[in-house]
Every structure is written in structure tokens, then in C-alpha cells.
Amino acid sequence: xxxxxxxxxxxxxxxxxxxxxxxxxxxxxxxxxxxxxxxxxxxxxxxxxxxxxxxxxxxxxxxxxxxxxxxxxxxxxxxxxxxxxxxxxxxxxxxxxxxxxxxxxxxxxxxxxxxxxxxxxxxxxxxxxxxxxxxxxxxxxxxxxxxxxxxxxxxxx
Amino acid sequence: xxxxxxxxxxxxxxxxxxxxxxxxxxxxxxxxxxxxxxxxxxxxxxxxxxxxxxxxxxxxxxxxxxxxxxxxxxxxxxxxxxxxxxxxxxxxxxxxxxxxxxxxxxxxxxxxxxxxxxxxxxxxxxxxxxxxxxxxxxxxxxxxxxxxxxxxxxxxxxxxxxxxxxxxxxxxxxxxxxxxxxxxxxxxxxxxxxxxxxxxxxxxxxxxxxxxxxxxxxxxxxxxxxxxxxxxxxxxxxxxxxxxxxxxxxxx
Numbered sequence: 543x544x545x546x547x548x549x550x551x552x553x554x555x556x557x558x559x560x561x562x563x564x565x566x567x568x569x570x571x572x573x574x575x576x577x578x579x580x581x582x583x584x585x586x587x588x589x590x591x592x593x594x595x596x597x598x599x600x601x602x603x604x605x606x607x608x609x610x611x612x613x614x615x616x617x618x619x620x621x622x623x624x625x626x627x628x629x630x631x632x633x634x635x636x637x638x639x640x641x642x643x644x645x646x647x648x649x650x651x652x653x654x655x656x657x658x659x660x661x662x663x664x665x666x667x668x669x670x671x672x673x674x675x676x677x678x679x680x681x682x683x684x685x686x687x688x689x690x691x692x693x694x695x696x697x698x699x
Numbered sequence: 700x701x702x703x704x705x706x707x708x709x710x711x712x713x714x715x716x717x718x719x720x721x722x723x724x725x726x727x728x729x730x731x732x733x734x735x736x737x738x739x740x741x742x743x744x745x746x747x748x749x750x751x752x753x754x755x756x757x758x759x760x761x762x763x764x765x766x767x768x769x770x771x772x773x774x775x776x777x778x779x780x781x782x783x784x785x786x787x788x789x790x791x792x793x794x795x796x797x798x799x800x801x802x803x804x805x806x807x808x809x810x811x812x813x814x815x816x817x818x819x820x821x822x823x824x825x826x827x828x829x830x831x832x833x834x835x836x837x838x839x840x841x842x843x844x845x846x847x848x849x850x851x852x853x854x855x856x857x858x859x860x861x862x863x864x865x866x867x868x869x870x871x872x873x874x875x876x877x878x879x880x881x882x883x884x885x886x887x888x889x890x891x892x893x894x895x896x897x898x899x900x901x902x903x904x905x906x907x908x909x910x911x912x913x914x915x916x917x918x919x920x921x922x923x924x925x926x927x928x929x930x931x932x933x934x935x936x937x938x939x940x941x942x943x944x945x946x947x948x949x950x951x
Contacts, residue, residue: 578826636820668885671898672745
């Protein structure tokens with residue numbers, strides 16, 4: 543290769559490496575802030591700020607969803623496996639919200655450890671399958687592939 | 700080593716002569732693949748067990764996102780080749796890749812928002828993947844704007860190539876964002892190294908559509924490169940000859 547072109551090639555590689563390193567360091571420094579939500583462990587351990595609007599995410603504990611008969615108030619528990627906290631919400635839940643599914647809640651953590659949500663989002667997983675396949679899998683009830691992140695949890699603990 | 704073939708690749712005239720006969724056939728083939736894939740995905744694929752029919756937007760969203768990411772690398776590589784070898788054609792490829800990529804990124808963002816409403820319950824969240832994809836959209840727009848910002852074509856091309864190279868940093872971030880941080884966006888469904896978490900009868904039309912988008916992208920890139928070459932080289936003898944020939948045949 544011509545020396546001049548080789549020099550330009552080195553310049554190009556340098557630009558890419560230098561900008562990658564720069565952006566990499568910035569992202570590393572900001573890493574915590576780039577998380578879209580706090581996992582349940584951080585909510586329970588007190589690392590999440592109290593009284594500030596934050597987002598939290600986790601799996602909805604099966605059997606924990608309790609609806610008020612007359613109003614739209616609903617309470618449910620979110621878990622990441624071991625840590626677990628309660629969420630209070632008044633409003634309409636998204637269609638894909640369900641027990642044993644992942645959800646992201648937006649609101650404030652109260653000092654008593656209950657999360658007052660102003661918005662609830664269903665976090666969809668990466669699994670796609672036709673309804674018949676899902677039925678077949680559920681008939682076997684072998685803790686199938688679907689919703690691995692939430693289904694793999696042992697909710698009894 | 701004989702570099703002659705390589706320098707031929709840098710010649711707009713050579714590229715035009717090699718491609719302009721079959722580029723329309725490639726376009727027809729790409730559109731046919733898109734139509735077949737869309738009908739397959741929309742009408743002959745079972746619906747999802749949880750999302751119902753709204754999952755079908757995957758057949759537009761995933762291919763558009765994938766090709767917009769790959770397109771950024773193509774644009775940056777063309778820009779790098781232009782910087783290193785000072786060849787005209789590569790700069791032209793880079794400049795036409797920007798609007799195509801911008802449209803694909805826009806399509807990805809819009810279809811994502813349309814899908815997000817019934818699935819997540821929101822059109823928009825500033826989660827890592829959505830945010831960095833928005834950054835990519837603005838990078839594409841920036842390159843389009845930079846092309847227009849200089850009166851001297853060569854200066855504009857060099858500035859664009861620099862921006863494209865720096866912008867490539869964003870691509871692995873978008874790709875890995877769902878694994879690095881807690882995001883609302885789910886992790887990848889189609890996986891290269893392990894079993895994909897999508898039923899095969901839903902995956903085949905998706906792979907077909909991704910392929911169709913890539914072919915469509917190549918077609919758009921070639922035809923726009925040729926169109927831009929004709930405009931950039933309008934004062935050169937080969938373009939002049941091309942058009943004087945055409946006019947001559949029209950008159951006679």
C-alpha cells in the first residue's frame with residue numbers, strides 16, 4: 543500500500559478507536575443512569591431514592607394481584623427472585639399485564655417501602671409463538687421456554 | 700499486488716456501465732420479495748399467543764432496524780474508503796446511503812411506537828435502545844445536512860466521512876443495549892449462536908423479510924449511486940457523451 547494511503551488508513555482507524563474509547567468511558571461513567579428502571583433488589587435494599595419519580599421493574603408475583611371491587615385501585619407485588627415489593631396503582635393496566643409476567647412501573651417509592659405507581663407498562667419478552675404451541679407447552683407444564691426471565695423464578699421462596 | 704481491479708471499483712463510469720442494465724431488474728425482484736414476504740407474514744402466519752395480531756409489525760420493524768444498523772456500517776466503510784483512497788464513487792455511495800438509512804431508522808422508530816402502545820402501554824419511553832436509535836436517526840440527518848453545508852463537494856464528503864466514522868460507535872451500543880442495561884425493549888429474538896425464541900413458522904417469513912430488505916437496500920444504493928454519479932459528474936465527458944447520444948437517438 544502507498545505510504546500516504548497507509549497513513550490515512552491509520553488516521554481512520556485512530557478516529558474510530560479514539561471515539562469508541564471516549565464514548566465507552568462516558569457510557570461506563572453513566573452506566574447506572576442508563577438503566578431504564580431499578581430492579582427489585584435495589585428498591586428493597588434502599589438504593590433507590592424515596593419520594594422521587596423513578597421507574598422500577600420486575601416480575602408480577604402470581605396470586606399477588608388484588609383489585610378493589612369498586613375502584614380502579616390495584617395492588618400487586620414485583621419480584622426479581624428474592625427481593626420483593628408491593629406496588630399500588632390506580633388506573634387501567636395494559637392488556638399484556640399479567641401474573642408471572644414482567645412489568646415496569648413509574649412512580650414514587652414511599653418511605654414504607656410501597657411503590658405508588660402513576661403508570662404501569664407491560665414489559666414484553668423476546669418469545670413469539672402461535673397460541674396452539676403455547677397451549678401445548680402449558681399442557682405439559684414443564685416450565686416451558688416462554689418468559690424465561692419471569693417463569694424461571696421460584697415464587698414460593 | 701495488482702490493485703487495478705480495486706481502482707476500477709472507484710470509477711463512477713465503470714460502476715454505471717456495469718450496473719445500470721440490471722439495477723431495475725434487481726428493483727423488481729426486491730419489490731416482489733417484499734410483497735411476498737408481507738403477504739406471508741400478514742395473512743399466512745399464525746398470530747402470537749400473547750400479542751395477537753399486533754406482533755405482525757415485527758415483519759417491518761425488525762428488518763428496518765437491522766438494515767438501518769448495517770447501512771450505517773456500509774456508509775462509514777464507504778466514507779473510510781473515500782478518505783483513504785480519495786476515490787469518487789465511494790463518497791457517492793456514502794452520500795446516498797444517508798437518506799436511505801434515515802428513512803429505515805424512521806420506519807423502525809415509528810413501527811416500534813405503534814407496536815409499543817398495545818404491548819407496553821406507551822408509545823415512547825426513553826429507554827437505552829430507543830434513545831440510541833433516535834441518536835442514530837439524527838446522525839443520519841446530520842450527514843444529509845452536512846452534505847448540503849459545503850459548497851465544495853470534496854470538503855462536504857470528507858466531513859461526512861468523519862461524522863460517519865465517529866457515528867459507528869453508536870451501532871454496537873444500539874445492538875447490545877438490551878443486554879447491557881435494564882431496558883423496556885426486550886432482548887433479541889433471532890439469535891445466531893443459540894436457539895431463537897420464536898416459533899419456526901413465524902421465523903421463516905421474518906428471515907425472508909430481512910433478506911428482502913437487504914436486497915431492496917442494495918437496489919436503492921446502486922440506483923441512487925448511479926443517479927448521484929450522473930449529477931456529480933455532469934461536466935465529465937462520459938456523462939456528456941451519454942446524454943448527447945440519447946438526445947441524438949431521440950431526435951432521429
